[in-house]
Amino acid sequence: MVVDVPGERRRAVLRALPDRAPRRVGPYRILARLGAGGMGEVYLGADTRSGTGHDDVGPQLAAVKTVRPELVGDGAFRDRFRREMDTARAVESRFTARLLTGDAEAAQPWLATEYVAGPTLERAVREAGPLPVETVRALGLDLVRGLSGIHHARVQHRDLKPSNVLIGRNSAKVIDFGIARAFGADTMTATGAVIGSPGHMSPEHVLGGRHVVAASDVFCLASLLCYAATGRSPFGDGPLAAVLYRISQAEADLSEVPADVRELIEDCLSRDPAHRPDTAALEGRFRAAAGAGETEGTEAGWAVWPPVVRESVAAHEAEVAAAVAAAGPLATP
Known part of the structure; x- marks a missing residue:
């Protein structure tokens, strides 16, 4: 999803989901693509257990990392992914993006970390x-x-x-x-x-x-x-x-x-x-x-x-708000 933001001077951070992208990972409904790395794809996810997207609190948002299909069968890589989760879980600071949840044993391993609306x-x-x-x-x-x-x-x-x-x-x-x-x-x-x-x-x-x-x-x-x-x-x-x-x-x-x-x-x-x-x-x-x-x-x-920088952060926030609003009700009955 690309959202027009008044006064925007940069390319949008949220990207449309490709056809091959998952629409749900664990409890997260996938709203947009954030980017990719050597290990896999990263998506913006909304926790379907935490809100509808239309109340005062809204859903808990996460950066959801999924593993590339060609790496799923690599036992050494799965061990590395497991270590990443264990290491991130041990760290508690409001100045790090905390690990929310994940599953290293899933058919396609994934993890979700706190989403920060702003640029690198x-x-x-x-x-x-x-x-x-x-x-x-x-x-x-x-x-x-x-x-x-x-x-x-x-x-x-x-x-x-x-x-x-x-x-x-x-x-x-x-x-x-x-x-x-x-x-x-x-x-x-x-x-x-x-x-x-x-x-x-x-x-x-x-x-x-x-x-x-x-x-x-x-x-x-x-x-x-x-x-x-x-x-x-x-x-x-x-x-x-x-x-x-x-x-x-x-x-x-x-x-x-x-x-x-x-x-x-x-x-x-x-x-x-x-x-x-x-x-x-x-x-x-x-x-x-x-x-x-x-x-x-x-x-x-x-x-x-x-x-x-403030304008960039505000533009990120506006994009995310628009993506959540466009998704409609998110809560699981």
């Missing part, structure tokens, strides 16, 4: 350009709190990047635990195998999955905030080998990062994981920098997002 950080920066310092500080505090919740559950995220952060009306949230691992767990990744996303990795990532530690997420968080503040990775672009080399040596270019942001994150980009602050120290640092009330927003519940 990657898309927000593409639309708005580098974000203001006060926005980056507020974003940093949200993400540090999310990362704190992840690490409190003794989980390493291992893929913190702009496309795995969603910007909602009230806060930012970390998503996607597809390659996350519990502390001390077998990574199932051979030494020397690169995990994560080039440009948003730590030196340990470059060495291979078995070298990744909780402090690796802190490094990636700092890289992500550099991107938010400047619109580019601190390790530049160009040939993949060159980017990975700069990451492996922690040769970050912070010359374009505003001083008020740089002083918050510079030591997070230390080559030695032991020299990086933990999430507790970072949260205190960002709280002090953000100032009282700055991160909670005072205007109709908005967080500290610039106007273009």
Whole structure:
């Protein structure tokens, strides 16, 4: 479904359902297609047990991930999917998109996570350009709190990047635990195998999955905030080998990062994981920098997002509202 939104300056986020798409997954009625990844498709689903779509509360919405048919018979992949669910279930934070339910044993495995009506950080920066310092500080505090919740559950995220952060009306949230691992767990990744996303990795990532530690997420968080503040990775672009080399040596270019942001994150980009602050120290640092009330927003519940980002969030909300209204009654008798 593509919904026209007045003043819209971007392509719609909700897409029409292809003929092959399911119309129901578990308790969720599928309303639209959100996108696709290497593992499968992601849809907007409405819980048929939680409302009609026409009352004050409305249905609980979810991002429903289904597995590609060609992967269903792969036992190793099904194990990975099961681990993703178990890992996401262990994390409890309002700054992560929580796991709602799922079924790794179904004929076509699926899981449902909290739906956040808003763009990814990657898309927000593409639309708005580098974000203001006060926005980056507020974003940093949200993400540090999310990362704190992840690490409190003794989980390493291992893929913190702009496309795995969603910007909602009230806060930012970390998503996607597809390659996350519990502390001390077998990574199932051979030494020397690169995990994560080039440009948003730590030196340990470059060495291979078995070298990744909780402090690796802190490094990636700092890289992500550099991107938010400047619109580019601190390790530049160009040939993949060159980017990975700069990451492996922690040769970050912070010359374009505003001083008020740089002083918050510079030591997070230390080559030695032991020299990086933990999430507790970072949260205190960002709280002090953000100032009282700055991160909670005072205007109709908005967080500290610039106007273009607010417009994008509002457009997402309008699309979703239109899709729910068009679906008609959703409740199961």
